[in-house]
Amino acid sequence: MGATFWPAGIIGAVAAAGAAGSAALGNALFDFALNPKARRSIAQRINAGEVDGADTSAYAGDPARQEARAWFSAARQSAALPARDGGELMGWYVLAPGASLAAGADGRPRVCGGTHRYAILCHGYTGRPLDLAPEAYKAHQQSISVLLPAARGHERNADRLIGMGWLDARDLLGWIGWIVEADPEARIALYGVSMGGAEVMMASGLDLPPQVRCIVEDCGFTSVRDEFSVQMRNLLHLPPTPLLNAADAVCRARAGYGFKEASAEDAVRRARVPMLFIHGTADTFVPFWMLDRLYAACAAPEKERLAVEGAAHGLSSSVDPERYWSVVGAFLARHLG
Numbered sequence: 001m002g003a004t005f006w007p008a009g010i011i012g013a014v015a016a017a018g019a020a021g022s023a024a025l026g027n028a029l030f031d032f033a034l035n036p037k038a039r040r041s042i043a044q045r046i047n048a049g050e051v052d053g054a055d056t057s058a059y060a061g062d063p064a065r066q067e068a069r070a071w072f073s074a075a076r077q078s079a080a081l082p083a084r085d086g087g088e089l090m091g092w093y094v095l096a097p098g099a100s101l102a103a104g105a106d107g108r109p110r111v112c113g114g115t116h117r118y119a120i121l122c123h124g125y126t127g128r129p130l131d132l133a134p135e136a137y138k139a140h141q142q143s144i145s146v147l148l149p150a151a152r153g154h155e156r157n158a159d160r161l162i163g164m165g166w167l168d169a170r171d172l173l174g175w176i177g178w179i180v181e182a183d184p185e186a187r188i189a190l191y192g193v194s195m196g197g198a199e200v201m202m203a204s205g206l207d208l209p210p211q212v213r214c215i216v217e218d219c220g221f222t223s224v225r226d227e228f229s230v231q232m233r234n235l236l237h238l239p240p241t242p243l244l245n246a247a248d249a250v251c252r253a254r255a256g257y258g259f260k261e262a263s264a265e266d267a268v269r270r271a272r273v274p275m276l277f278i279h280g281t282a283d284t285f286v287p288f289w290m291l292d293r294l295y296a297a298c299a300a301p302e303k304e305r306l307a308v309e310g311a312a313h314g315l316s317s318s319v320d321p322e323r324y325w326s327v328v329g330a331f332l333a334r335h336l337g
Contacts, residue, residue, distance in 0.1 A: 068134040079175075082174070083174075089150070119144050120176070123196050124314060126154070127151075129148035135317075144189075161255045191215075197218050199220075219314055222265040277294055282311055308324065
């Protein structure tokens with residue numbers, strides 16, 4: 001991909017000079033990466049199959065995945081959460097077999113029956129909850145209730161700017177509370193892939209309630225700054241510095257967070273629940289080297305890592321499903337009971 005791949009707005013901003021050029025560049029890069037309403041965006045390029053290392057069609061024809069999507073589309077129920085910054089955040093849930101919702105003595109929903117085991121599944125950048133239908137289906141078959149929030153800037157929450165896992169991690173506290181209010185005996189696992197993996201790692205450093213028993217992350221990035229630096233080189237063929245500084249300033253003004261502070265690597269240094277780290281060795285979209293840094297930084301009382309040989313981005317469960325689900329299943333069984 002050469003210069004013809006660059007969005008016209010970025011080319012114009014690069015050509016501009018001085019503070020006005022820097023501001024224009026920052027806004028162009030911000031919209032390209034984080035504004036779902038932008039006329040040109042990374043999401044459009046990924047969905048068109050034009051981004052190296054992010055092949056969204058790699059498992060589209062998998063019959064098992066199609067079966068899981070059909071199940072999820074039929075079984076899912078709508079979930080809503082008041083957002084910290086106003087309005088509502090939307091998601092989906094499916095209760096485990098034998099579990100049901102009923103009004104408690106205070107009139108609020110309560111989960112009756114079931115195993116009190118839950119998994120919150122967090123999807124990736126440009127994705128949607130339906131992408132994790134196979135994971136939800138496997139959990140449901142193990143009598144685990146599943147909740148799949150839509151990330152900010154995605155699917156039912158597409159009216160918001162993309163939070164790259166950082167803002168979504170704070171929203172996870174609300175979704176966890178949503179489960180705990182309905183079932184105080186809940187035992188909860190957090191699971192995320194790609195941006196969702198970064199999201200659950202970023203949540204690991206927050207004040208999680210005791211109902212959260214473990215975290216599984218698959219191919220999450222070390223920080224938003226690191227990941228955007230990779231994509232600046234690979235996707236736009238532009239130097240990260242000082243260009244990302246301009247976009248960072250815009251992100252702080254428009255979305256309320258900075259790229260460097262949005263760090264999964266810093267968050268896992270405060271982790272207090274068991275964590276499992278997974279990454280494919282052939283991942284170039286979120287480079288494999290990030291796994292070593294994240295695992296080394298993690299301060300969890302128990303931690304594991306799984307490197308899947310030859311797996312590209314987000315494809316570890318497809319490349320070696322037997323090993324993947326054996327490790328993930330055993331980890332969840334130990335910590336969810």
